[in-house]
Amino acid sequence: MISKTYNPKEIEDKWYQYWTDNKYFKSTPNPDKEPYCIVIPPPNVTGVLHMGHMLNNTIQDVLTRKARMEGKEALWVPGTDHASIATEAKVVAMLKEKGINKSDLTREEFLKYCWEWTEKYGGIILQQLRKLGASCDWDRTRFTMEPNLYDAVIEVFVDLYNKGEIYRGYRMVNWDPQAKTTVSDEEVIMKDIQQKLVYIRYDGDEGSVTIATVRPETIMADSAICVNPADERYQDLIGKKVRIPLINREVKIIADEYVTVDFGTGALKVTPAHDQNDYTLGQKHGLAVIDILTDDGKLNEKAQILVGEDRFVARKKIIKMLEESGNLVKVEDYKSNVGTSERTGAVIEPKVSLQWFMKMKDLSEPALKNVMDDTIQFIPPKFKNTYKYWMENVRDWCISRQLWWGHRIPAFYMPDGTCIVAANKKEALKIARNKYQLFALSEHDLTQDEDVLDTWFSSWLWPMSVFDAFKNPDNEDIKYYYPTNDLVTAPEILFFWVARMIIAGYEYRGNYPFKNVYLTGIVRDKQGRKMSKQLGNSPDPLDLIAQYGADSVRTGMLFSSPAGNDLLYDEKLIEQGRNFNNKIWNAFRLVEGWEVSETIGQNPASAKAVLWFQSKFNKVLAETLDHYNKFRMSDALMSTYTLIWDDFCSQYLEMIKPAYVDGKSLPIDKQTYEATLEIFDALMRLAHPWMPFITEEIWQNIKTRKANDSICIAPFPTVGAIDEEILGDFEILSEIVSNVRNTRNAKQISPKEALPLAIKATNKARYEALAGLIQKLANISAIQYVDDKAEGISFVIKGDEFMIDLGSNVDVETEKANLTKELDYTSGFKKSTEAKLSNERFVQNAKPEIIEKERQKLADAEAKIKALEEALAKLG
RNA sequence: GGGAGUUUAGCUCAGCUGGUUCAGAGCAUCUGCCUUACAAGCAGAGGGCCGGGGGUUCGAAUCCCUCAACUCCCA
Numbered sequence: 001m002i003s004k005t006y007n008p009k010e011i012e013d014k015w016y017q018y019w020t021d022n023k024y025f026k027s028t029p030n031p032d033k034e035p036y037c038i039v040i041p042p043p044n045v046t047g048v049l050h051m052g053h054m055l056n057n058t059i060q061d062v063l064t065r066k067a068r069m070e071g072k073e074a075l076w077v078p079g080t081d082h083a084s085i086a087t088e089a090k091v092v093a094m095l096k097e098k099g100i101n102k103s104d105l106t107r108e109e110f111l112k113y114c115w116e117w118t119e120k121y122g123g124i125i126l127q128q129l130r131k132l133g134a135s136c137d138w139d140r141t142r143f144t145m146e147p148n149l150y151d152a153v154i155e156v157f158v159d160l161y162n163k164g165e166i167y168r169g170y171r172m173v174n175w176d177p178q179a180k181t182t183v184s185d186e187e188v189i190m191k192d193i194q195q196k197l198v199y200i201r202y203d204g205d206e207g208s209v210t211i212a213t214v215r216p217e218t219i220m221a222d223s224a225i226c227v228n229p230a231d232e233r234y235q236d237l238i239g240k241k242v243r244i245p246l247i248n249r250e251v252k253i254i255a256d257e258y259v260t261v262d263f264g265t266g267a268l269k270v271t272p273a274h275d276q277n278d279y280t281l282g283q284k285h286g287l288a289v290i291d292i293l294t295d296d297g298k299l300n301e302k303a304q305i306l307v308g309e310d311r312f313v314a315r316k317k318i319i320k321m322l323e324e325s326g327n328l329v330k331v332e333d334y335k336s337n338v339g340t341s342e343r344t345g346a347v348i349e350p351k352v353s354l355q356w357f358m359k360m361k362d363l364s365e366p367a368l369k370n371v372m373d374d375t376i377q378f379i380p381p382k383f384k385n386t387y388k389y390w391m392e393n394v395r396d397w398c399i400s401r402q403l404w405w406g407h408r409i410p411a412f413y414m415p416d417g418t419c420i421v422a423a424n425k426k427e428a429l430k431i432a433r434n435k436y437q438l439f440a441l442s443e444h445d446l447t448q449d450e451d452v453l454d455t456w457f458s459s460w461l462w463p464m465s466v467f468d469a470f471k472n473p474d475n476e477d478i479k480y481y482y483p484t485n486d487l488v489t490a491p492e493i494l495f496f497w498v499a500r501m502i503i504a505g506y507e508y509r510g511n512y513p514f515k516n517v518y519l520t521g522i523v524r525d526k527q528g529r530k531m532s533k534q535l536g537n538s539p540d541p542l543d544l545i546a547q548y549g550a551d552s553v554r555t556g557m558l559f560s561s562p563a564g565n566d567l568l569y570d571e572k573l574i575e576q577g578r579n580f581n582n583k584i585w586n587a588f589r590l591v592e593g594w595e596v597s598e599t600i601g602q603n604p605a606s607a608k609a610v611l612w613f614q615s616k617f618n619k620v621l622a623e624t625l626d627h628y629n630k631f632r633m634s635d636a637l638m639s640t641y642t643l644i645w646d647d648f649c650s651q652y653l654e655m656i657k658p659a660y661v662d663g664k665s666l667p668i669d670k671q672t673y674e675a676t677l678e679i680f681d682a683l684m685r686l687a688h689p690w691m692p693f694i695t696e697e698i699w700q701n702i703k704t705r706k707a708n709d710s711i712c713i714a715p716f717p718t719v720g721a722i723d724e725e726i727l728g729d730f731e732i733l734s735e736i737v738s739n740v741r742n743t744r745n746a747k748q749i750s751p752k753e754a755l756p757l758a759i760k761a762t763n764k765a766r767y768e769a770l771a772g773l774i775q776k777l778a779n780i781s782a783i784q785y786v787d788d789k790a791e792g793i794s795f796v797i798k799g800d801e802f803m804i805d806l807g808s809n810v811d812v813e814t815e816k817a818n819l820t821k822e823l824d825y826t827s828g829f830k831k832s833t834e835a836k837l838s839n840e841r842f843v844q845n846a847k848p849e850i851i852e853k854e855r856q857k858l859a860d861a862e863a864k865i866k867a868l869e870e871a872l873a874k875l876g
Numbered sequence: 877g878g879g880a881g882u883u884u885a886g887c888u889c890a891g892c893u894g895g896u897u898c899a900g901a902g903c904a905u906c907u908g909c910c911u912u913a914c915a916a917g918c919a920g921a922g923g924g925c926c927g928g929g930g931g932u933u934c935g936a937a938u939c940c941c942u943c944a945a946c947u948c949c950c951a
Contacts, residue, residue, distance in 0.1 A: 190951090570903090642901085745908065751911065
């Protein structure tokens with residue numbers, strides 16, 4: 001006999017190996033089948049599996065496995081992302097530990113280290129996904145820096161440049177002084193920070209003005225003071241000059257409606273080099289841009305004072321200096337939002353610099369339209385709102401990064417600085433010669449741009465580039481699998497990634513990259529905190545899998561994961577998953593252990609039970625499919641969970657379980673046994689997408705399978721006939737059984753003690769058909785049909801009365817009280833129904849089926865009241 | 877400051893276009909059981925003025941208004 005508790009460790013590796021050996025996850029275009037495709041959101045090459053990945057990838061696997069079983073040509077493409085800034089930061093840190101500075105290395109040397117790092121750690125996360133049971137086609141594993149994908153990025157850059165969609169220009173960007181690179185708007189995290197609002201007086205020959213700023217260290221970069229033209233306080237000063245304290249440079253006082261009259265003093269220092277809004281204001285008024293900061297956030301010689309000091313040190317020091325010079329008016333506490341780098345945490349420095357940009361306005365139009373009209377469906381749809389807002393207010397995308405690890409910008413500069421964009425130096429040289437007639441020019445005269453492209457500039461092509469759609473636009477793969485079906489990802493990267501993939505999809509394939517976008521929530525701990533390494537509140541997924549098994553973790557994660565809503569992780573959920581596995585395991589042990597008799601005939605009760613369960617199965621299956629179609633993953637899982645646990649284990653198996661005589665199970669008839677195995681088979685196929693390992697193990701044990709067969713490729717169940725009558729009968733059966741059990745419980749009678757049941761029914765035949773099952777499930781010694789009264793405790797179902805004779809065990813007063821209570825409730829209910837039906841406006845306005853329903857309720861209530869009154873009368 | 881979302885049992889959540897035998901599920905709690913597949917189990921039970929207030933309606937958890945709290949996005 002197999003072990004009493006399910007031990008996932010023993011089987012998981014075995015089956016995964018079996019699946020991959022047999023290439024069940026491999027997919028190639030097959031015109032006879034409908035394609036189903038998901039591309040994985042490529043995890044960082046340096047990353048390790050965390051709980052968010054577990055959730056996300058389990059959902060993708062469930063969808064893929066189900067599609068595969070449904071006979072679709074299912075493909076889940078795996079891969080990793082080079083993660084420019086994150087990886088480079090890690091490699092820099094690793095080198096630093098070895099005592100090597102990045103600045104001491106050539107670009108080529110540094111990249112060699114990056115590739116080494118990638119080879120060493122790049123595969124880890126994909127290996128971890130295998131532990132989870134992920135059914136990816138591993139032969140198709142892609143990496144955003146591999147040659148074909150690299151070339152695709154370069155090709156797209158050149159193409160968009162030639163179309164005029166990419167340009168180079170001075171713009172204010174978010175500068176990360178620690179990583180010494182720009183970061184995109186989306187990579188800036190705003191934080192509320194307690195600051196000091198410093199009031200500084202600027203003196204002039206014709207008056208003085210006081211401004212308020214949180215950045216006093218930038219006064220040396222001021223180009224003007226600005227006031228609102230309507231502000232009466234400053235009318236006289238407009239056009240006059242004042243001197244910047246400490247350095248005594250003169251700046252003009254200008255007027256612009258941009259300035260808020262009631263903020264601070266109503267006078268604003270304008271520092272175009274170090275503030276986005278000031279930059280815009282400066283452009284409007286033709287002000288000088290004076291950059292006083294170095295790339296790593298220190299004051300440079302243009303500041304004249306505090307040169308070489310860090311910006312924050314300088315801030316403190318200058319307040320003291322202003323105090324000494326007498327220009328400090330006052331200092332107030334002030335809370336404001338400060339941008340910080342998502343990668344390094346450093347406070348972002350707005351900085352004017354020469355960068356590459358992509359125009360977003362025109363390109364994003366189809367991407368907006370097709371989401372808003374549900375051509376691409378967001379699940380849940382509430383994310384359409386944020387998407388719309390972002391797309392309508394989209395700004396040009398700064399795509400250059402001052403890093404080495406990534407796709408190097410294919411721009412080449414001639415000695416005079418002229419820029420040529422081409423796929424490579426050779427092409428660039430050709431252009432130089434043709435366009436500029438510089439035939440003497442050689443490759444040596446061209447220098448390539450030092451910067452690389454934003455990581456998202458490669459991942460936005462992912463659904464196409466994994467199929468080599470750029471190198472070979474008409475290949476079979478891209479024609480067959482694109483557009484893909486579902487994308488499963490986190491809302492956090494809706495703009496970073498999803499929106500841009502949609503843009504790229506329309507630009508390069510004229511079609512959406514995926515039909516549905518399922519947005520998962522964030523995995524949080526019980527206190528609602530986001531799981532993170534820093535907090536140490538995230539369990540290691542591999543430990544969990546080792547402890548509970550992959551199927552338990554998968555189901556545990558999905559028990560409570562509404563789309564787009566955060567998931568509050570609790571290990572209890574994983575435990576519940578494990579218990580479910582164990583339940584299935586033991587159900588199989590029970591069935592497997594039965595002795596089968598070829599000779600005994602099928603018990604009518606068992607025959608009925610089989611019919612019932614088949615209907616029940618189909619009904620629940622239909623509901624489950626509906627949940628799947630609506631991407632209600634938790635609900636779909638819960639339907640399967642209760643079908644297996646409650647309906648199959650608690651009900652069905654108890655119904656057909658052979659009797660026990662003398663501590664030994666009697667044999668089961670062959671017919672029921674075979675039917676049960678069929679049911680078990682179907683249940684395993686239904687559950688397989690959720691729990692691939694245990695279902696494979698059991699499925700393989702249900703009967704001898706063909707060589708190289710697997711549940712992975714077995715057909716997913718389809719909805720068959722549903723007999724509502726038998727479902728209704730079994731509802732009543734279960735009510736009777738639980739009433740008897742309740743009575744037992746209340747009277748402290750052992751479930752082992754068989755009791756007699758008397759039924760006073762209008763439709764005797766209905767109960768006769770169920771008699772065997774009633775006796776078995778409720779442990780009834782004998783059923784007697786009566787026309788009138790019978791002794792014992794009674795309960796009423798649908799106007800029929802049931803009586804259990806407990807002999808002297810009955811406390812008449814308690815019984816009376818119970819029956820009276822129920823009678824009161826039913827009478828009250830009847831009254832409200834009558835009131836409704838006698839309300840003319842109700843009868844006039846309500847839909848006919850609603851009224852019919854009310855009539856039925858009334859009739860049921862009346863029958864019940866009658867039966868209850870009779871029961872009470874009997875008690876005297 | 878602008879926008880979106882959430883608020884239903886102790887917890888996490890379902891409740892579609894209004895119909896009340898719909899206030900539901902899972903978990904947790906409580907009671908009784910080592911019943912011979914499973915104590916990772918079995919059989920039961922309790923628990924909620926559906927955030928507050930107002931309105932529309934014959935009828936509202938479900939629609940409208942308003943207030944409050946929380947969350948997220950953007951500035």
